[in-house]
Amino acid sequence: MVAVSQTASSAEKRAAYLRGLRDAVDLPVLLLMATMTSVGGIVRDVGFPAWAGTLSTLTIWAAPAQVILFGAVGAGASIPATAFAVCLSSARFLPMTVAIMPLIRQPGPMRPLTLLAAHLVSMTTWVEGLRRLPDVPLNLRPSYFFGYASLIIGAGSFATHVGYYIYGEVPLVVAAMLLYTTPMFFSSAMVSAARSRADWLALLFGFLITPLVMQVVPAGFDFLFIGLVGGTLAFVVFRRDKVKVQS
């Protein structure tokens, strides 16, 4: 066991950062790059410069929000309504970031680096972070996460830029396959990471009530509704299971 208060030497931190970088060279980054090429394609379609797409990946760092934003630009939609739609679609970052921060942050006062770590939270870094961080010594987790996430966001930005020039040229089926990496990766990553009955139920509820909720709740609010209802139902099961284990 590593003592909690122990501070890591800069050599250890550098090693952890490099290990994060290396660990990031894996399937998830390739799949994220496939998704981001499609974002680059949309940016080109709406007549924005390539750098704006690349900047959007570095700053917004959420493919669904980027798709909503540039889609709205292309449609000439209302600006305040678009800002609102982007805001709703990104609300998932509240529970996601709250869930991962206790794994990353260090004891003591909040540092600017904590905010940078929060900025780097995306679907890919969240799923992989929750899986990988518990195995990293506490005092090296920020360095490891920065290494891991900086490779992912860098590759994503690069792919957005490349996608600007190539996405329009690929056949429709290939374009669909590039987009399909998102649901394939996240469904299989989350299913293989599910441990408890509650984990399974959260995924199952989230998946199964979506077709119903989509018809009733206005777009944008549907995710929040499903997350709160599905997550809370799963939590009730978690509590009941825990009581059973204890008694």
Added chain:
Amino acid sequence: MTFTDLGPVTALTALFVVLCIGWLPTELWRMLAVLAARGLDENSEILVWVRLVASALLAAVVAKIILAPTGAIAAIPLWGRIGGVLLGLLTLRYTRKSIVVAVLTGETVLLLAGTFGR
């Protein structure tokens, strides 16, 4: 005020759109989360609830991409979109949870559905 009112795309309008309409409304949640997470213990029960909410939310994101797709995926028949995920997830049972195999299986189903499905 619509995007059309902004006129031709200049560097300044592009910067405004990306940072003010895209980045700020997204980053808001991450920064709020840093505040909300202060003092939360790694093993606290409220964190379990938050994680389950996030999981259900991501499952809904996946479901919506498949059931109400935008862009190129919309050109693939529904059975291919659903079948790809289901068959991909099924392989997890038989491959020691290999995500590579699951993704490749799903993509193959999508390719077949897109090529022969219509």
